Amino acid sequence: MANNNLVGFFKDYLTEDTLFQNKKALSTSYTPQEISHRDKEIDQVAGILAPLLKYDKPSNLFMYGKTGTGKTLVMKYVTQQILKVAEEKKTAIQIIYLNCKLKRIADTEYRLIAQLIREMGKEVPPTGLPTDEVYNIFYKILENNPCMLLIVLDEIDQLIKKAGDEIIYNLTRINSDLKESQITIVGISNSLVFTDGIDPRVKSSLNEEEVVFPPYNALQIQDILKERCTTAFKKDVIKEGVIEKCAAYAAREHGDARRAIELLRVAGEVAERKKKKVVDITDLDEAEEKIEKDRVIDVIKTQPKQSQAALYCIVEIFEVKRKKIHTGEIYEKYKNICGNLNLRPLTQRRISDILAELDMFGIINSQVISKGRYGRTKEISLAFSTSMLTKIKKLLQQELGI
DNA sequence: GTCAATTCACATGAAAGAGACCACGGTCTAGTG
């Protein structure tokens, strides 16, 4: 675009009518006025947490449910309402919401407590202090400002997996020492099975009450999407069938409403960029592809060099072989490549872990298989479509500086 | 032919080391009155 046109472009851009009315309604952090199809869960959660308002300690609560089933939404909604009442009645309630998945915020014991302290308005160095010390600071704050503290730990499974189950035990133990304040913990988790390996004491203290969130079915997702659409989009922008398809897609992905909403938003953006007046099914398909591509690219870019190199090996081998690949082959290739890249080759043990990480990010599919006499290995294939292969390869070459 | 033992090629776990980052307290240094 020539420079002299740019001003015109921006002006056009401003006056151009957008398909959206209130795009925020489609963002992940948006809390709608009313939450549909979750009445039962809201009532349960509210019932369990209500004692807070009377300065009674409620039971610790545990919430299960797959991603996008509205756990966080329900929790935020209920806590908002509690805070509203608390403000009216001048009840000292503090609610701290922490997402344990966010790196460098609450993924270790130290950081979790440090973050809690920060939320309560005191500064703590990000590292350098002994963990006991941080506990002491936390304890003192609680003793000095008596309150009912509700800690919501989202994705608590990540925290426990990385940092062990002692944290929860320690937090619940603080309670018995506290005279003025009380702590209640709410754990939110995606996986139903994660409590299996943890200390029974921790389990019982955490699991005093539990609420399970079933996945939405296609019809429910349709309802939710329709509701969001009326606020988010202008009238009659969404063509018939789009919402239905969007819902069907999400229902296939274990009823993930968040995905469905994101899909709809991206579809809107795609249509808008094409200067269309409506969003139709082709936009939806394009959006699906775009989301997938962006996700993969985003993950790859944020990976460390070693992981990128490992992935590059997989891509290269796959280009030739077009079949499932085994760990051994990758490691051989990887060792060769390291020389060219000026990388210190890691041990096979580490590469094995890196492969597991890539699997977790959904970049590759790996499955442990036994080939009988010929050993046991991971069978690996790429998790993105082959049409993206060359693009990904180029991206990797660029990242690695080949 | 049948069945248990063997074997392969890694997976998976645990522990511990290296190196980065950081806070804290003590010591040293230079600037100030």
Added chain:
DNA sequence: CTAGACCGTGGTCTCTTTCATGTGAATTGACGA
């Protein structure tokens, strides 16, 4: 005398390595029919 620079110590955290143990079915080989 004091503020700031500079060290040493002790702490966390991430990424790795090292060592050890586990694993599941194809293969092997002994055994009996």
